Amino acid sequence: MQNxxxxxxxxxxxxxxxxxxxxxxxxxxxxGTVSDAKSVMAILLLAAEMGTELTITAEGHDAEEAIxxxxxxxxxxxxxx
Amino acid sequence: MILSGTGVSPGTxxxxxxxxGASVVSVREHELAATQVDDEIARFRSxxxxxxxxxxxxxxxxxxxxxxxxxxxxxxxVMVIEDGMLLESVSDRIxxxxxxxxxxxxxxxxxxxxxxxxxxxAFFAERTSDIQDLxxxxxxxxxxxxxxxxxxxxxxxxxxxxxxxxxDTAGMDRANVLAFVTGMGSRTSHxxxxxxxxxxxxxxxxxxxxxxxxxxxxxxxxxTQGRVVVSPDEATLALYRDRIREETxxxxxxxxxxxxPAETRDGFHVxxxxxxxxxxxxxxxxxxxxxxxxxxxxxxxFVKGGSISDEEKQYAAYRRVAEAIRPYxxxxxxxxxxxxxxxxxxxxxxxxxxxxxxxxxRFCLRREDIFRSQLRAILRASAHGKVRVLFPMITTMEELxxxxxxxxxxxxxxxxxxxxxxxxxxxxxxxxxxxxxxxADKLAQHVDFFSIGTNDLVQYMMAxxxxxxxxxxxxxxxxxxxxxxxxxxxxxxxxxxRWVGICxxxxxxxxxxxxxxxxxxxxxxxxxxxxxVIKDLxxxxxxxxxxxxxxQAMDCGxxxxxxxxxxxxxGRIAPHxxxx
Numbered sequence: 001m002q003n004x005x006x007x008x009x010x011x012x013x014x015x016x017x018x019x020x021x022x023x024x025x026x027x028x029x030x031x032g033t034v035s036d037a038k039s040v041m042a043i044l045l046l047a048a049e050m051g052t053e054l055t056i057t058a059e060g061h062d063a064e065e066a067i068x069x070x071x072x073x074x075x076x077x078x079x080x081x
Numbered sequence: 082m083i084l085s086g087t088g089v090s091p092g093t094x095x096x097x098x099x100x101x102g103a104s105v106v107s108v109r110e111h112e113l114a115a116t117q118v119d120d121e122i123a124r125f126r127s128x129x130x131x132x133x134x135x136x137x138x139x140x141x142x143x144x145x146x147x148x149x150x151x152x153x154x155x156x157x158x159v160m161v162i163e164d165g166m167l168l169e170s171v172s173d174r175i176x177x178x179x180x181x182x183x184x185x186x187x188x189x190x191x192x193x194x195x196x197x198x199x200x201x202x203a204f205f206a207e208r209t210s211d212i213q214d215l216x217x218x219x220x221x222x223x224x225x226x227x228x229x230x231x232x233x234x235x236x237x238x239x240x241x242x243x244x245x246x247x248x249d250t251a252g253m254d255r256a257n258v259l260a261f262v263t264g265m266g267s268r269t270s271h272x273x274x275x276x277x278x279x280x281x282x283x284x285x286x287x288x289x290x291x292x293x294x295x296x297x298x299x300x301x302x303x304x305t306q307g308r309v310v311v312s313p314d315e316a317t318l319a320l321y322r323d324r325i326r327e328e329t330x331x332x333x334x335x336x337x338x339x340x341x342p343a344e345t346r347d348g349f350h351v352x353x354x355x356x357x358x359x360x361x362x363x364x365x366x367x368x369x370x371x372x373x374x375x376x377x378x379x380x381x382x383f384v385k386g387g388s389i390s391d392e393e394k395q396y397a398a399y400r401r402v403a404e405a406i407r408p409y410x411x412x413x414x415x416x417x418x419x420x421x422x423x424x425x426x427x428x429x430x431x432x433x434x435x436x437x438x439x440x441x442x443r444f445c446l447r448r449e450d451i452f453r454s455q456l457r458a459i460l461r462a463s464a465h466g467k468v469r470v471l472f473p474m475i476t477t478m479e480e481l482x483x484x485x486x487x488x489x490x491x492x493x494x495x496x497x498x499x500x501x502x503x504x505x506x507x508x509x510x511x512x513x514x515x516x517x518x519x520x521a522d523k524l525a526q527h528v529d530f531f532s533i534g535t536n537d538l539v540q541y542m543m544a545x546x547x548x549x550x551x552x553x554x555x556x557x558x559x560x561x562x563x564x565x566x567x568x569x570x571x572x573x574x575x576x577x578x579r580w581v582g583i584c585x586x587x588x589x590x591x592x593x594x595x596x597x598x599x600x601x602x603x604x605x606x607x608x609x610x611x612x613x614v615i616k617d618l619x620x621x622x623x624x625x626x627x628x629x630x631x632x633q634a635m636d637c638g639x640x641x642x643x644x645x646x647x648x649x650x651x652g653r654i655a656p657h658x659x660x661x
Contacts, residue, residue, distance in 0.1 A: 008153075041161055044212070044319040
């Protein structure tokens with residue numbers, strides 16, 4: 001998690017919107033808490049702030065593309081500073 | 082506790098607060114019979130979908146206002162509903178625990194927020210408030226109270242809000258609103274104009290102190306002094322009850338004299354007309370308020386309709402007004418959107434400087450389709466009464482010429498189609514841009530009358546955003562520059578035998594009435610409730626003295642000097658009308 005403000009409203013909605021474009025089941029994990037990447041409330045529960053380590057897993061026929069796309073989103077810091 | 086703000090609509094009331102968009106909703110727990118479970122889930126589902134629709138609308142409005150932070154939060158709330166997680170979890174628990182949806186939702190969300198608070202840092206506390214806010218919205222749908230729908234108020238109340246927009250008040254249950262109190266706003270903001278139109282007291286610009294007012298708390302609202310007393314004690318209540326009795330007696334005397342003509346002591350006559358926003362207002366006008374309509378603001382028809390009103394809908398509304406006001410006349414002002422009036426369904430681009438942007442006639446000349454259908458509707462209504470048309474925000478001669486060309490074209494079209502209309506209807510323009518005021522002599526040659534919109538004219542003259550509390554002191558209708566400009570406009574109109582009206586706030590301001598009369602303005606158009614007060618004051622004024630006041634005011638260097646002269650003038654004849 002590299003953007004300064006952590007997972008606030010905008011990044012969360014961006015993640016969910018992107019995740020929903022894939023058929024795969026996608027989850028994001030933080031220290032034992034596993035959240036469905038297609039649910040805003042679930043992702044909020046990760047309470048990820050800057051520097052938090054998150055693991056993304058995906059199962060399904062487009063799993064690889066899904067992970068690549070989400071990685072890209074995190075790497076770009078959700079287009080924030 | 083006493084809150085102070087700006088009193089923008091006079092009068093005193095005692096009543097209970099209804100907080101618009103309140104953040105706390107109380108929910109009682111109750112058990113469901115097995116047979117009620119499915120209905121309860123259906124009720125929850127419907128509450129979710131109504132909250133969803135409302136959030137999408139709010140998000141669109143925020144987007145048009147360029148408030149990106151708010152867009153993000155609303156977008157997140159929309160997506161929480163779309164997730165399905167909320168619906169599934171709450172539905173499961175309604176089924177398993179057999180408790181009402183409101184109670185389950187509240188405990189589910191409280192637990193969620195507690196988990197979030199434990200897991201995260203202070204930053205995440207803010208996310209919990211977004212989720213709580215969402216839950217409150219859904220709860221309001223469940224328990225019947227609606228957060229922005231003011232169309233059904235159970236009893237007379239004082240509306241408390243951060244701010245009220247035209248779409249908030251468009252469908253409002255007016256009969257049950259005793260007063261407005263808002264955190265934001267100034268004399269010329271929508272809340273203030275609306276309050277004066279309804280004749281109810283209003284205090285705006287109370288600021289953060291508004292948080293001290295909760296739903297159901299007793300209030301005294303003093304719209305004259307700009308004071309709100311929260312939970313008044315018996316002694317205070319007794320004091321204000323006396324005040325209300327006096328006000329009622331004074332009003333009754335004014336109403337009784339309201340049918341007398343507005344004629345100065347030395348026999349000069351001025352027309353007094355009403356500013357109206359909705360057709361039903363015309364039918365409800367008290368006999369004392371029944372005069373011509375100097376300004377019918379058509380944009381509120383568009384806001385209320387929720388979609389661009391088509392020609393037939395508009396025609397029906399305009400015709401209804403023209404027929405109801407006969408034998409008097411009505412001036413329909415064509416669509417004046419932009420500035421502080423947005424229509425969420427219109428594709429109006431977000432601007433950094435909306436008051437200097439694509440508004441009013443500029444918008445209409447760009448969107449000729451909308452403009453033409455409005456002109457057709459107004460012209461068709463002109464066959465059913467005395468109808469005039471008024472174009473807002475004219476700045477240049479070219480704009481006026483394009484506008485008049487379109488009007489002539491629409492008339493010819495109606496003529497070809499054999500549709501009845503009055504081809505000679507009077508045409509006027511708003512004088513609200515200083516550029517137009519400076520070439521008023523040129524513009525006068527092409528129109529029948531001028532209507533001066535002082536709110537915008539003063540704002541453009543003084544280069545001040547009247548809704549910004551930090552600089553609203555610069556909003557000075559009494560500034561010598563404004564008086565000089567008005568004088569110039571009246572002289573230009575007289576040269577060509579045109580008449581001049583004022584339809585801004587200045588027309589209904591007792592303090593400035595001697596100035597306005599002395600300038601030679603022919604018609605004053607104002608909120609219907611102000612009519613008896615202004616007419617009464619006109620009858621106390623001597624025109625020769627008023628003209629002398631104008632020449633003194635034109636020679637002043639500051640608004641303060643002008644105001645001082647005006648206070649002395651009005652203080653001599655009607656001291657009770659001056660605010661302290």
